[in-house]
Amino acid sequence: MDKKPSLRSIAQQAGVSTTLVSYVLNGKMQNRIKPEVARRVREIAERQNYSPNQIARSLKTNKTFTIGLIVADISNPFSSEMARIIEDRADLAGYTVIYGSCDERPEKFQKLIDVFLDRRVDGLIIIACDGVLPQIQYLLSRDIPFVLVDRYFPEVASNYVALDNFQASYMGANHLLDHGHNRIGMITLDTELFHMRERTRGFVTALSEFDPNPEQSIVRLKDGFCPQDIEQAFDVLLKRELPVSAVYLTTNKLGMQALKYIHSRKIKVPQELAVVSFDETEFLDLFATPVTQIKQPLQEMGEHAVRILVESMGGSSSFTQVNLQPLLAVRGSSIMTGTIGVI
Amino acid sequence: MDKKPSLRSIAQQAGVSTTLVSYVLNGKMQNRIKPEVARRVREIAERQNYSPNQIARSLKTNKTFTIGLIVADISNPFSSEMARIIEDRADLAGYTVIYGSCDERPEKFQKLIDVFLDRRVDGLIIIACDGVLPQIQYLLSRDIPFVLVDRYFPEVASNYVALDNFQASYMGANHLLDHGHNRIGMITLDTELFHMRERTRGFVTALSEFDPNPEQSIVRLKDGFCPQDIEQAFDVLLKRELPVSAVYLTTNKLGMQALKYIHSRKIKVPQELAVVSFDETEFLDLFATPVTQIKQPLQEMGEHAVRILVESMGGSSSFTQVNLQPLLAVRGSSIMTGTIGVI
DNA sequence: GTGAAAGCGCTAACAT
DNA sequence: ATGTTAGCGCTTTCAC
Numbered sequence A, B: 001m002d003k004k005p006s007l008r009s010i011a012q013q014a015g016v017s018t019t020l021v022s023y024v025l026n027g028k029m030q031n032r033i034k035p036e037v038a039r040r041v042r043e044i045a046e047r048q049n050y051s052p053n054q055i056a057r058s059l060k061t062n063k064t065f066t067i068g069l070i071v072a073d074i075s076n077p078f079s080s081e082m083a084r085i086i087e088d089r090a091d092l093a094g095y096t097v098i099y100g101s102c103d104e105r106p107e108k109f110q111k112l113i114d115v116f117l118d119r120r121v122d123g124l125i126i127i128a129c130d131g132v133l134p135q136i137q138y139l140l141s142r143d144i145p146f147v148l149v150d151r152y153f154p155e156v157a158s159n160y161v162a163l164d165n166f167q168a169s170y171m172g173a174n175h176l177l178d179h180g181h182n183r184i185g186m187i188t189l190d191t192e193l194f195h196m197r198e199r200t201r202g203f204v205t206a207l208s209e210f211d212p213n214p215e216q217s218i219v220r221l222k223d224g225f226c227p228q229d230i231e232q233a234f235d236v237l238l239k240r241e242l243p244v245s246a247v248y249l250t251t252n253k254l255g256m257q258a259l260k261y262i263h264s265r266k267i268k269v270p271q272e273l274a275v276v277s278f279d280e281t282e283f284l285d286l287f288a289t290p291v292t293q294i295k296q297p298l299q300e301m302g303e304h305a306v307r308i309l310v311e312s313m314g315g316s317s318s319f320t321q322v323n324l325q326p327l328l329a330v331r332g333s334s335i336m337t338g339t340i341g342v343i
Numbered sequence C: 001g002t003g004a005a006a007g008c009g010c011t012a013a014c015a016t
Numbered sequence D: 001a002t003g004t005t006a007g008c009g010c011t012t013t014c015a016c
Helices: A007-014 A018-026 A035-048 A054-061 A077-092 A106-118 A133-141 A165-178 A194-207 A227-238 A252-264 A298-313 B007-014 B018-026 B035-048 B054-061 B077-092 B106-118 B133-141 B165-178 B194-207 B227-238 B252-264 B298-313
Strands: A066-071 A096-101 A123-126 A146-149 A160-163 A184-189 A218-221 A246-249 A274-278 A292-295 A321-324 A327-329 B066-071 B096-101 B123-126 B146-149 B160-163 B184-189 B218-221 B246-249 B274-278 B292-295 B321-324 B327-329
Touching: A007 A018, A007 A035, A018 A035, A054 B054, A066 A077, A066 A106, A077 A096, A077 A298, A077 B077, A077 B096, A096 A106, A096 B077, A096 B096, A106 A133, A123 A298, A133 A146, A146 A298, A160 A165, A160 A298, A165 A184, A165 A194, A165 A246, A165 A274, A165 A292, A165 A327, A184 A194, A184 A227, A184 A252, A194 A218, A218 A227, A227 A252, A246 A252, A252 A274, A298 A321, B007 B018, B007 B035, B018 B035, B066 B077, B066 B106, B077 B096, B077 B298, B096 B106, B106 B133, B123 B298, B133 B146, B146 B298, B160 B165, B160 B298, B165 B184, B165 B194, B165 B246, B165 B274, B165 B292, B165 B327, B184 B194, B184 B227, B184 B252, B194 B218, B218 B227, B227 B252, B246 B252, B252 B274, B298 B321
Parallel strands: A066 A096, A066 A123, A123 A146, A146 A160, A160 A321, A184 A218, A184 A246, A246 A274, A274 A292, B066 B096, B066 B123, B123 B146, B146 B160, B160 B321, B184 B218, B184 B246, B246 B274, B274 B292
Antiparallel strands: A292 A327, B292 B327
16 A cells, blocks of 8 residues: 555645644635645645545544444344435535444444544434433433434433324324224334334324223234234234234234235235235235335435434434334225225 | 543543553553552542543544544435444444445445545445546555455456446346246336446346347436336336246345335236345345345345455455345245245 | 644663 | 553644
8 A cells, every 4th residue: 555645745745834734624714824825735735646644633633533323233124224325425524434233232232332432423314222221311411413214212301203003004094994993913023112112102092092002902012023923923812713804013013014914824904804004115016916104204304313413422412302203105005995095 | 511530530540651641541561550559549540420522532542443434315215224244244343334325326435435535534335326437546646444345346456345236136036047937027217337347247148048149128217217217118028029927126225116016006916027126125025026136144244244345454454355245035926836935 | 934843642772 | 569651544724
């Protein structure tokens, strides 16, 4: 690797001081520098193919123009799509993204926080997982700018961008109720995360008018569930005195796996079982009967996240909290006839 | 943000020099340092919750322990899955990944290279796109360690990890030939990239025994093709004197979109049309008839890539080139009866 | 208008 | 066994 050009190498060749070169190349002190000199410096920098050493600059300025992104599970399309959007917007704002997936494990989360802070990121965008409240509080205590995306902790004041998950579930359940289903099952994850609790609450609230005991129709699976777990869940909902006529899946992975199961058992959708799934994924459009989905406005969420973080890194001391509304994309899986479209 | 602890703050509190603290915390000069002092230093570091400033360390050592990852198109599951694997393996090797997607555009690629080099990454892992040969040559001339993944330039000597794409297509086409198809269409991308040329060559080679003019059955679409393009492609293949009885899709996106089309037209698979697609994606398992796929060993590719890069960053001067063999996962879309399984 | 010099936090060659 | 010192490449204050 040949020696990289530096301020010094340019200064030497131009016969000026590094200070001057720094000023010229950063466009500072424009009014005081002889245009003739400025031109010469720029030309030499160009010829040497100079680009500043960001490491040195960072050490001096205490700014790295780097954002750390922690996602809960990169193998989830929600995360990878969000990562793409965030990288894009960060780039526009002049930031580079370093990222990692905590795989829903607090220890890995902690490790990523440590690595990112050692690298002096200017701020963090976080899709949190169960059990990371202490780390979040640590970040707050250290005054490190961050934004939570999708998942947040209502008991903690912080920046966040999230969906109105209660409303989302409420809307999904009501959609099924409106179409004549009143025995509706829900398969969800066994987690303490607030956004999932809200999804449950929305479902329960919608159903409680018709169903004295909606809890009976909720099956909770551990994250990392396997096909057998899905099968058992369906057994609970379908093999009882009053089987459900519709099922609501609260995450895209649950939706995927449930549909695979339904497909393998040749259960007719929506005739024998109506289906609504949370999250948007191209997958769900591919089944013989495309699946009605509750969509999150990903692009918007990512844009907000970066914008809020940039403001926060700029010194804004107040917290910004954004709650976005979901979209219900009605497909064939939840209605027997009639219009199909997006509400 | 409260003052971060530094070597100096520890040194002061311990009443020793920063050098000593540095040695202790880096486990150097173990034999020469009084254990008693070492213990004290460690304890104080612990109490101050010290963690070293990697920026400063990097400036000094000229090592950032950062890898730049450039993917061609992050919205492609191939890229995002690969990114996950690489991040994972890099982490094991003590490296952090910064990443960006060039969205198949050389200008964006150039920009990412610049950003990553300014940040002094120790090396790069690259899923290249059309038209970046000059940048690759620039990296070579600068002696910057990098590994090409999936796509490489045969006319340039460099590290790479790739699939044997010729063999993959050859195998896919032969599979269809073996099952009684001899009018086989191929829909592919219009690109100069070597790996795609190889996919074409494998197809043509396999077919040429049976088909005097296999080129007639190849349709090339521009990257970023739309549903209409897919429709036209199928028109070419299906609406002619001798329509094809099977179609081979050379990328996962083409596979996806083609299947969507086939599905919408209610074309029966495999009775009316047999289908084989390149790349593995869960999508393709979801159709009424799951789709036969040519699988790339992603995990292995990612592992090789990181390993080769680490070796290369360690100073190895020779190039390592890895060609991996594909796997044909036979599903219902390509055979009328008989065994279904993975060859 | 321009330059000298200090210093960001760390490492390492060179004292002692 | 430990400390002194120089310096990585840059920014910025202060002096001329």
